[in-house]
Amino acid sequence: MEELFCKDCRFYLPVDVFTGLCKISKKSVIPDDSGCEKSEKSVKCKFCMNFTSEREYLGKCMESTLAYPDMNAIKCEFFKWIERN
Amino acid sequence: MITTKNPHINYYGHQPGESIENREQKRSLSPRANTARELYFSAKSSTSMEFPYWYTRRWEELEGEIPIIRRAEALKAGFSHLTPVIYPGEILAMGKAAFLRGSYPMPWLSEAFFMAAEDKLYKEAQESGKLTADTFTTMGKGGGNVTTSVGKVISIAGKFGIRVEEMPIMLEVAKKWKDKSVDDVGHKYEQLVPGYSEKEALMRSVICMFDSGYTLPQGREVINYYYPLQFGIEGIIANCKESTAAVAGYPDMDRLYFFQAVIIMLEGLQKWIRNYAEEARFLTSIEKDEKQKAEYSEMAERLDWISAKPPRTFHDALQMIWIFHVAVLNEDAISGLSPGRVGQVLYPFWQRDIKNGIINREQSLEMLECMRIKFTEIDCFASMGVVGGVLSGNTFNNLCIGGSLKDGTSAANELEMLILEAGITCDTPQPTLSLLYDENLPEEFLLKGVECTKIGTGYPAWINNRVAMEFLVSNYGHEGLNMEEARAWAIGGCLETSPGSWMPLELDGEIHWIPGGSAPATSVGVHFLNLPKLLEVALFDGMDMRTSQRIFPSHGYALDTYEELWKSFQYYFSRACHILTLTNNVQHDAWRKISPSLINSMLKPDCLAKGKDIGQMGCRYNTTFNIESCGTANLVNSLAALKKNVFTEKNYSLNEYRKALLANFGYKTAQETGSYSLIDQVPTEQYHTWKKIHRQSLDAPKFGNDDPFVDTIMKDWEDWFCDMAHNYRSLYDQPMYACQISVSTHGPMGAVTLAGPDGRLSGTTFSDGSVSAYPGTDKNGPYALFNSATCWSHSKSQNSQLNMKIHPSVVKGREGSRKFLELIRAYLRKGGFHVQFNIVDSRMLKQAQSDPEKYRSLLVRVAGFTQYWVELGKQIQDEVIARTEYEEL
Numbered sequence: 001m002e003e004l005f006c007k008d009c010r011f012y013l014p015v016d017v018f019t020g021l022c023k024i025s026k027k028s029v030i031p032d033d034s035g036c037e038k039s040e041k042s043v044k045c046k047f048c049m050n051f052t053s054e055r056e057y058l059g060k061c062m063e064s065t066l067a068y069p070d071m072n073a074i075k076c077e078f079f080k081w082i083e084r085n
Numbered sequence: 086m087i088t089t090k091n092p093h094i095n096y097y098g099h100q101p102g103e104s105i106e107n108r109e110q111k112r113s114l115s116p117r118a119n120t121a122r123e124l125y126f127s128a129k130s131s132t133s134m135e136f137p138y139w140y141t142r143r144w145e146e147l148e149g150e151i152p153i154i155r156r157a158e159a160l161k162a163g164f165s166h167l168t169p170v171i172y173p174g175e176i177l178a179m180g181k182a183a184f185l186r187g188s189y190p191m192p193w194l195s196e197a198f199f200m201a202a203e204d205k206l207y208k209e210a211q212e213s214g215k216l217t218a219d220t221f222t223t224m225g226k227g228g229g230n231v232t233t234s235v236g237k238v239i240s241i242a243g244k245f246g247i248r249v250e251e252m253p254i255m256l257e258v259a260k261k262w263k264d265k266s267v268d269d270v271g272h273k274y275e276q277l278v279p280g281y282s283e284k285e286a287l288m289r290s291v292i293c294m295f296d297s298g299y300t301l302p303q304g305r306e307v308i309n310y311y312y313p314l315q316f317g318i319e320g321i322i323a324n325c326k327e328s329t330a331a332v333a334g335y336p337d338m339d340r341l342y343f344f345q346a347v348i349i350m351l352e353g354l355q356k357w358i359r360n361y362a363e364e365a366r367f368l369t370s371i372e373k374d375e376k377q378k379a380e381y382s383e384m385a386e387r388l389d390w391i392s393a394k395p396p397r398t399f400h401d402a403l404q405m406i407w408i409f410h411v412a413v414l415n416e417d418a419i420s421g422l423s424p425g426r427v428g429q430v431l432y433p434f435w436q437r438d439i440k441n442g443i444i445n446r447e448q449s450l451e452m453l454e455c456m457r458i459k460f461t462e463i464d465c466f467a468s469m470g471v472v473g474g475v476l477s478g479n480t481f482n483n484l485c486i487g488g489s490l491k492d493g494t495s496a497a498n499e500l501e502m503l504i505l506e507a508g509i510t511c512d513t514p515q516p517t518l519s520l521l522y523d524e525n526l527p528e529e530f531l532l533k534g535v536e537c538t539k540i541g542t543g544y545p546a547w548i549n550n551r552v553a554m555e556f557l558v559s560n561y562g563h564e565g566l567n568m569e570e571a572r573a574w575a576i577g578g579c580l581e582t583s584p585g586s587w588m589p590l591e592l593d594g595e596i597h598w599i600p601g602g603s604a605p606a607t608s609v610g611v612h613f614l615n616l617p618k619l620l621e622v623a624l625f626d627g628m629d630m631r632t633s634q635r636i637f638p639s640h641g642y643a644l645d646t647y648e649e650l651w652k653s654f655q656y657y658f659s660r661a662c663h664i665l666t667l668t669n670n671v672q673h674d675a676w677r678k679i680s681p682s683l684i685n686s687m688l689k690p691d692c693l694a695k696g697k698d699i700g701q702m703g704c705r706y707n708t709t710f711n712i713e714s715c716g717t718a719n720l721v722n723s724l725a726a727l728k729k730n731v732f733t734e735k736n737y738s739l740n741e742y743r744k745a746l747l748a749n750f751g752y753k754t755a756q757e758t759g760s761y762s763l764i765d766q767v768p769t770e771q772y773h774t775w776k777k778i779h780r781q782s783l784d785a786p787k788f789g790n791d792d793p794f795v796d797t798i799m800k801d802w803e804d805w806f807c808d809m810a811h812n813y814r815s816l817y818d819q820p821m822y823a824c825q826i827s828v829s830t831h832g833p834m835g836a837v838t839l840a841g842p843d844g845r846l847s848g849t850t851f852s853d854g855s856v857s858a859y860p861g862t863d864k865n866g867p868y869a870l871f872n873s874a875t876c877w878s879h880s881k882s883q884n885s886q887l888n889m890k891i892h893p894s895v896v897k898g899r900e901g902s903r904k905f906l907e908l909i910r911a912y913l914r915k916g917g918f919h920v921q922f923n924i925v926d927s928r929m930l931k932q933a934q935s936d937p938e939k940y941r942s943l944l945v946r947v948a949g950f951t952q953y954w955v956e957l958g959k960q961i962q963d964e965v966i967a968r969t970e971y972e973e974l
Contacts, residue, residue, distance in 0.1 A: 011371075013170060013171075013172065014131075014170060014183055014184050015124065015127070015128050015172075015184065015185050016128045016129040016130075016131040016184050016185060016186065016229075016246065017129065017131040017132075017184070017231070017238045017246040017247065017248050018129060018238060018246070019127070019128075021172070021173070023368065023371060024371060026173055031248075032237060055253075056253070057249070057250050057251075057252070057253040057254065058253045058254065058257065065142060066142075066254070066257055066258075067138075067254075068134070068138075068250065068251065068253065068254040069250070070248070070250040070251065071134070071135060071138065071251075071254075072135060072168040072183065074168055075165060075166045075167070075168070075356075075360055076166065
């Protein structure tokens with residue numbers, strides 16, 4: 001199973017591009033830190049069946065529309081989990 | 086050499102004591118607001134691609150659709166997909182983007198400026214002079230600015246950080262807008278204006294600071310919260326559906342599309358609000374702390390309600406106006422969207438809650454403090470030249486207090502007293518406060534304003550209610566604005582007088598007339614004109630001697646007399662106004678076609694009634710384009726020095742002056758010294774060659790001393806400028822008007838200007854505002870400064886701006902407060918439009934400059950706005966330090 005970072009966790013609350021807060025512990029976390037035992041995948045394009053990676057940080061949504069792996073897709077009507085956790 | 090007893094600081098009166106005097110004691114803010122502010126202090130300006138990605142994706146899907154519908158659908162997609170973020174302890178939710186200080190690029194306006202330097206798009210922008218101002222702007226190095234790229238974060242414009250994961254998509258999305266953005270389309274067609282090359286030369290030389298059509302097309306205006314407060318979102322949608330049925334198939338079909346577009350956009354806002362409600366429910370589900378859990382739950386219920394219905398309480402109403410404020414900020418790159426007279430708008434809700442025991446004063450104060458933090462979190466994504474050189478990172482959300490009610494009586498109320506109190510306890514840059522001074526305002530209210538100004542917040546700025554109303558009736562009278570309507574006015578942006586309207590808010594069967602903005606951006610057009618540089622170009626017969634490029638053709642005057650010099654300046658100034666008015670009109674036309682305002686239009690009377698958006702003159706008042714100036718005191722002082730030394734006393738020929746200016750009077754340039762105030766400049770070995778002419782230039786009469794020799798020149802300039810501005814016609818075929826604020830442009834504009842005949846040295850920052858004296862030259866005390874500043878009628882201009890710096894000891898205690906209020910009154914009674922203060926010991930600012938980390942929360946007043954010291958560029962920091970510090974009044 002691939003490593004999950006804090007920025008990819010559904011409990012990650014972004015403060016800025018350098019730091020965030022954990023929604024559970026309320027503690028400050030770094031987005032690139034490794035997730036903890038409570039981490040759960042956030043809804044992001046890279047976890048979606050409709051996303052195809054093409055090159056670093058870029059890909060396609062449903063094989064036609066430009067997309068990027070790290071985008072939050074929490075409100076995307078097309079999102080389908082590849083594998084939830 | 087220029088020296089004072091205390092090196093590098095200009096004093097009026099006596100020298101201060103040995104130790105640095107602190108400002109008067111501040112009162113502490115509520116624990117909740119304090120926590121929020123600490124989080125703010127830790128946060129950096131951050132940008133993300135979520136909104137622009139979905140906006141662009143939907144826009145592309147709707148190729149061929151009616152443009153305003155396409156725009157509405159794109160906005161709906163952007164809002165609907167924003168990730169909701171709610172921070173612990175928040176009682177007012179929602180923000181621009183998924184970061185605390187979040188913002189995002191809007192490539193549909195302009196796609197080139199944030200591209201990497203090697204990118205072709207960036208190079209093209211640079212060649213047309215659009216980015217020259219960026220080169221001469223210094224950004225603040227501390228606070229929340231991401232000044233350099235580090236690790237997985239890339240710095241854009243020296244301020245915004247973007248994660249490396251989002252950089253490729255930013256470039257890809259930006260490229261999709263090439264030749265389609267407002268910037269590109271406007272540029273394509275502005276080149277058809279005869280004499281266009283002159284416009285590019287003006288931009289390259291930074292005689293003009295920036296184009297307004299695609300940089301900040303909205304703002305410098307007052308929002309209007311009436312419709313959502315009265316009808317709720319569902320009420321407005323129902324109204325639009327009725328209007329649709331009434332106009333469908335009839336002539337003037339644009340109304341049909343406008344109503345449909347508003348409905349689509351509002352559906353997007355509903356989704357956005359409900360997404361936040363859903364997040365609040367999620368947080369409720371995982372929260373262990375019972376109090377916090379209850380607050381999340383209440384937040385979810387409130388947001389659900391507001392997504393459809395009008396507010397029930399003060400808390401609902403405050404949350405609702407915040408939501409609509411952010412919504413408008415998300416539809417365009419905007420600075421200066423003023424909330425206006427919030428203390429009037431929300432008073433009926435607050436009064437009812439107090440009466441019914443729903444809220445008490447302590448809770449109200451906490452809520453208002455939290456509102457201050459939310460407004461302070463607002464960032465505007467723009468290029469370095471705009472965000473640094475003009476805005477200094479500020480976004481100018483001006484909240485006005487005082488002024489008049491509809492019937493002309495005092496508008497001050499208890500809620501406005503609490504707004505002032507929150508400004509004291511929670512001293513943050515936003516929203517800045519402006520007190521609309523009128524003789525009938527109660528003494529207690531005015532003293533509260535003084536108390537707030539005294540602690541060093543820089544706010545409230547003190548504004549003349551009557552002078553503003555005189556300007557409004559004069560400027561908008563032909564559109565039907567009368568004295569009663571003029572009383573609904575407020576400041577839009579930092580200092581732009583903006584018309585308003587009285588709207589009938591019905592609550593429990595009672596009508597409350599609440600004021601709100603009823604015009605589009607009141608400060609778009611020719612932005613800003615560098616007055617000392619234009620004089621320099623006149624002296625060199627059309628050449629920019631810094632770049633050796635020709636700006637204008639020869640003016641043809643021999644300059645044998647002062648009158649010829651004045652005429653040559655007027656000729657070049659008029660040429661600049663002519664070409665820049667036309668090119669900006671083209672850009673704004675591109676803006677209204679490609680990116681029409683929907684949210685702001687929906688809010689502004691009478692767009693819904695007319696079925697027309699702002700760009701189609703849907704607003705009640707539309708005479709809103711202006712010509713902005715910068716460097717007034719330096720222009721006037723330079724003209725006075727030449728009049729005296731060349732044309733009256735004939736101490737020097739004009740050629741000798743030209744040589745002295747090119748030699749920078751024998752000093753190093755500001756860029757060489759890295760310091761931007763005159764007092765800090767360093768002489769070269771050639772200094773003695775120019776010592777005498779420099780001394781006589783410095784000793785020539787200076788504005789701000791009640792000296793008729795120079796004040797007459799000031800009056801001549803003002804009378805001419807305020808009249809000639811009306812000769813130019815806006816996109817809406819209305820006469821334009823003079824606007825005289827410098828914001829932060831006096832930094833970069835000074836940086837590109839050679840030494841001046843007034844003795845100012847090359848590259849140093851100009852005087853701020855328009856009636857502020859040049860630092861260190863106001864030697865006859867504040868009342869002499871007031872006489873000079875009011876030598877012309879301020880009601881002829883959208884504004885004037887006077888900055889003063891006073892040592893804290895001078896206004897200390899109750900006696901100090903009374904003395905301070907009398908000083909303010911004296912100026913406003915003379916007809917001054919605006920005065921604002923820094924109450925600070927300049928030595929503290931010097932310390933803060935060398936040790937910024939210790940001064941993260943230090944606030945200063947710049948020119949129409951308050952900002953954290955550490956977020957200001959050095960050009961502006963040096964100018965604020967150099968301002969004359971009054972040790973006695």
